[in-house]
Amino acid sequence: MLALAARGLNKSFSGVHVLHDVDFSLRPGTIHTIVGENGAGKSTLIKSLTGVYQAETGSIELAGAEVRFNHPSQAQDAGVSTVYQEVNLVPLLSVARNIFLGREPRNRLGLIDLRALNRRAAEVVRDLGIDVDVTAELGVLGLGVQQMIALARAVTTEARVVIMDEPTSSLERREVEVLFSVARRLRDQGVGIVFISHRLDELWELCDEVTILRDGRVVHTGPMHELDRRSLISAMLGRDIAEHGVTSFTESDSSETAAEVVLEAKDLSAPGRLHSVDVTVREGEIVGLAGLLGSGRSEIVKAIYGGLETSSGQITVEGRTVRRGSVPAALRAGIALLSEDRKAEGIVPELSVRDNIILGILPRVSNAGVLSNRRIDELVEQWIRRLGIKVSSSTQLLSELSGGNQQKMLIARWLCTEPSAFLLDEPTRGIDVGAKQEVQALIDELAEKGMAVVLISSETEELVAGSDTILVLRDGEISEVLTDDQVDNARLLSALVDGGQR
């Protein structure tokens, strides 16, 4: 009997189909990984299995019986425990209190029996091979131990299924190993484990089975050992070119090496995230950053933009040095960053399109602190027209716009600041095909007019079609640089697979 089975799950968000007839089977006593790039539907699937979301169609069976979870606590009560990337425990309570929170052993007076609590907690952690004093406050311990305590909690709830959502993303190697040994012990006790990690090497080390998602569909499922690294990544990234291969980047993009260097970052390092990275972008050039999730793509642009603390490095724009770690300094120097997470770091949904566009240039459209409506309207109308933002009027609320139009609005906001270097982190993610091509064409046009562009994308053909140069990243380092005619899909894929392999 399967520990957990999902059949024909479908889920969409505001018209975007995120899961297409997804089947997933977890056998008891196995560790099963779900892999896929950003937007493949991995986290939607997990959330549908744990009651955070409810799939529109399809069924979920737990140990053979059909279940429906409307809330995470229902899933938990039924025996599906989730260990999240961020530890979801209470740091100020002791290890033992966290393990048994809500289910503490009581004495005759109804008070918590601390002695029994600590004894039982000590047994649980010992059984899992975790060496920790259960009376210690959780927050004092390393994140790795905290993750293991979260696992221990899952065990004591008598979970039949444990879902580990990127538990290793902030752990050191040593901590990962102990966590793995705990996970294996759980598996050997017959628990079905779903393990998610963007560190691909870990998958072969730990997992028995793998399910690969791409564009919301299951493209492969089977034993882990039957796949090698190359076929896994190809399945994750590879696309049917005939169907999706159309991008709007023109091919007249060979870089003129004679052009002036606009943006230069040298020896950029951030503890644990970036290791001595060099990026050079010339006038009119599009430099693509490629790498799997967690390779440091977004960290590079954040570091250049001053939003990520760096320990060393030098950033110059048009020859002038930019102070590191300061967003205002980067802005003044003419650097703009279109963030990957437009919901959290970009749009203000309850403001109008107009007000959203001018957020970045308020001082420039005001006279002595008073906003000039005439100047604003001119500017806003101009950008709405130029970028083809589809709105009923400029006073329409941003929340009413489609994802593609929201993205164009954000680009307009940044273009208002007249940047000389534009950093675009996944500019076409989560927007429909039409809008995607328009955004791509726009990026091309900006570069043609002399802007220096850094482009991050999880879609290899978008990078290949758009970029003049591609920097391939792995573990926070540049593992390979593809220039001119080296920029093609096959090269990029093999660079992603083999680059910097240790």
Place this chain on the structure above:
Amino acid sequence: MTTASTAEAAPAGAGTRTRVEKLARLTQRNGALVILLGLILVSSFAFPSFASVGNLSQIALQAAFLAPLALGLTFVIFTGGIDLSVGSVFALGGVLAAWASQYGFLTAVLVPLIVCTLIGLVQGAIVAFTSIPSFIVTLAGLLFARGLLLALTEEGSETYKVPADAAFLELSRGSFLGLGFPVWIVIVLFAVGVLVLHRTSYGSTLLAIGGQPDAARLMGLPVLRSTLIVFAVSGTMAGSAGALTASYTASGVTTLGVGLELTAIAAVVLGGTLLTGGAGTVVGSLVGVVLLQVVANLINRMGLTNSNWQAVVNGAVLLVVAVAQVLLSRVQAKERARRRGGEADAPEPG
């Protein structure tokens, strides 16, 4: 209980607090106690009559009227919420107790407790089920309770007197082993509070709600029920403080309690409880209350007869403590990050 050295044994090895971190943490948690003891020591030398049994028990008695309020509020703040209604509810409780005292001891005690608990319960229900911020809900509660009080007392002109022979008066005037009954009541209440915090899953649940709301929900803890209860108890505590005060003054003074919620919040924060929720101590709040009373006592001794000076000093003390708390938290966070080697999250681009 195992006392083996935890941290060194932890597999990740990252569990040992640095000395700086320990010190910062200790100061943060017990800062008010250190200040209180220091102040008492210095004052005893500066003012020989300060340390007299009479004066100290007087301070204890005065603290006893604010302490229940602070206790109820402490639990609300554990959950990351706030209860602004306690001052008004306190005054309402006093008036109700004075009015009800003509019908006997039990009525005088039960009427304010029941009414004030109900007010708290309704506020808690609204906070729990609508997730309107407790700041707004209890601000409405503040206005409601004050309005109800004024309506019951003809715009505050009617002051109910406690009959001179009422047993209710003994509640605040009697003493045992040299300490007034109110002091004993407070000691019992705080002892229960400590037990609830440390020895019931309700206490952990409150801290979980305040510290990691998502975690509390995902762990399947009874978040709604706990929120409801915590506001109800805050109402009960405010009502009982009001009843005690009515017993002491032998009347239902309608003008009492204006701004008292802020004094209570000050006491709680002084005691080391974080306004953001998730961390704090019950005993700390008691220390905070006593500290405020000692300051008041000293100001009187210094001959600053203008009682507004007390508010000035209280404000200054509170500000110093609040800033110190933030700084100490930062020191700890920094040390922790250093200990774990650049693991702390970098700020997001703004």
